[in-house]
Amino acid sequence: MESLSPNIFVSDMDATIGFYKILGFETVTTVPEDGSNLVWAMMTNNAVTIMFQTMESLGDDLPAISRTDGGSLLLYISLKNIHDYFDKIKDQVTVLKGLETTFYGATEFSILDNNNYVITFAEHGS
Incomplete structure (x- = not known):
């Protein structure tokens, strides 16, 4: 295996792209490719890649995939300078859990994205 790039199903592609731009x-x-009526997008922030696809574009394929916002998953993103990053985005997003040091020594915080997915950002060894 070489990488993992989640493909997240969303209701509003433009709002999703705007939200993730806030996150850098x-x-x-x-x-x-012309950017009109988007059904799929790939976004990156350094080594992290996330793909987004509209629920409508899924059609009848893969019926096991839920057609509702959010999901029973948590995106866990490691980064450096977590305090600076938190200060940069905290007033533009819904913070579910503020900065804290975990029992395993990571500094973390969690937010809710515009599609009700939970994202936890973590810095290890800080």
């Missing part, structure tokens, strides 16, 4: 992600590629 950049759009790498979209379908369609």
